[in-house]
Amino acid sequence: MFVDKAKIKIKAGDGGDGAVSFHREKYVAAGGPDGGDGGRGGNIVFVADSNLSTLADFRYKRKYSAPKGENGRGGRCKGRNAEDLIIRVPVGTVVKEEQSGRILADVSDDKPYVVAKGGKGGWGNPHFATPVRQVPRFAKPGLPGEEFDVVLELKLLADVGLVGFPNVGKSTLVSVVSQAKPEIANYHFTTITPVLGVVSMGEGSSFVMADIPGLIEGAWQGTGLGHQFLRHVERCRMLVHIVDVSGSEGRNPIEDFETINAELAKFNPELAERPMIVAGNKCDMATDEQIAEFKEYVENKGYDFFPIMAAIRYDVDPMLKKIQEMLSKLPPISKYEAEPAPIVKVEDFDDHSVTIKNINGIYMVEADWLLQVMKGINFDDYESLNYFQKVLVNGGVIEALRKKGCNDGDTVSIYDIEFDFME
Structure with missing residues (x-):
């Protein structure tokens, strides 16, 4: 049966959690923190396979999940990165996000296409050690991997x-x-x-x-x-x-x-x-x-x-x-370019709730909507960074930090971004 359209759900692997551990050795009284970072979650990778001619296989299996990264361990042992999940499709398959119709990849050559990225591994407790806080008893969890409902469309390559x-x-x-x-x-x-x-x-x-x-x-x-x-x-x-x-x-x-x-x-x-x-x-x-x-x-x-x-x-x-x-005078067979993710704005979310935890003097901020916004932020770009600061103000994050008792110079951690709080 010739099947040229299919809908599937893909989920990249979550990052492994950072470890809370302290060095233990005979005659060493205070070895200090030595928890390792978590490993990266597996990516979802699409690869063209010339032996396939239809999308029939995707009628029977509709959910694809990459493995999670390994958690960090003591002795500063970093968790192992998870293996990528390879999805093989016929040459000429276009991968689109179902909800928006955004093109994620055009699998028309032998190049592998990473469509959903695995989450970063969390930091182990050595990252949080300071001259004042020498015994951090906490670490960061891994970030979730990207997740999409996608539509696969086979568009034959013919002259x-x-x-x-x-x-x-x-x-x-x-x-x-x-x-x-x-x-x-x-x-x-x-x-x-x-x-x-x-x-x-x-x-x-x-x-x-x-x-x-x-x-x-x-x-x-x-x-x-x-x-x-x-x-x-x-x-x-x-x-x-x-x-x-x-x-x-x-x-x-x-x-x-x-x-x-x-x-x-x-x-x-x-x-x-x-x-x-x-x-x-x-x-x-x-x-x-x-x-x-x-x-x-x-x-x-x-x-x-x-x-x-x-x-x-x-x-x-x-x-x-x-x-x-x-x-001989015409351009080569057309190829669809992947479209960048749209910039997510604060007003796009109905729920602006923010969870803040004070763990040994570090204010940990968590919010599902904020994580989505951060995916479109380039923290190396000045204008993008200014936009993110406005998001924190307009989204109520700064006000929530104040209410939680955060003062000038205190450390704020938002997923994998850490900075000193300034009024």
Whole structure:
């Protein structure tokens, strides 16, 4: 079964907790704190696998969790970093955040893509030792790993996409110009999955052609079968629009041509601007007048027209040479860039509650909303740091610290950020 869309939940591993430990050795009266830091949680990594062709496996397993980092131990032993969880997907899979639609990765090459980062390990108690506080009996817990509900969409990587009504000869054309063997029959929707074929144009020259299941009017809204596969046309560098020029099924070729173009434009306006040539198939069943009329109409629209008989490969080679010529001037197959996480603002959260604990003179601040805001803060950037200070004021964190008894010079710890409190 061809499955090109799936929803899954991914959870990167939490960081390991820092350890509270003190050095114990004979004849050493006060060895001091020696708790190790926790290890990093495992990342969720997506990798393209050319042996996979569908997302069918994700229909049965929908939750993927990376392991947690190891906790720190005594003797300043740092916890081991957890192994990353590798998720293998077909080449051309786009990973999107379900809620926002934000693109997290386009897995279209052999590069590994870290989609969810594991949490940092917590600090052991030696980090909190000072000349005044020489026996810190506390450590930091590890930070949680990133968690997303994601949608996987397979968008085939093909140079040329064949579009047109059902039963116009798309599968036949792919079968005669490549080694692909799609099912061919004289009824609508014989092709129910996209079919890829490699067209060889001589030594060292070839391109990939995709047979997209037939489209009908209203396909962009979900009518018929082809609407499920319109997404596979989006990556194609150019299109070949195949029309039954003979009107053998009682339709008008010109109306067919305009209907399919309208469906492509409604689904994605960029497709209307994609380079395209037109192939008039089944010329053996058409009159010279029918071919001439359609040829004139198409060329007046600015498209190159090629009358062919795909079943016997009649006049197909000139069209293939034109395709090769056009591809040599076109940019490579499009790739989607990952979109940065949006800046989270204080007003985006209904719950602004803050938990503050005074542990041996250190004011530990915890708040779920604040952790989300901190993911978008660059603490090495002056403007970003100023924004974070405003967040602390507007979010009520500074006021909460005052109420808890925090004074000038006291140490404040917010997850993995530590600073001296100043009024």
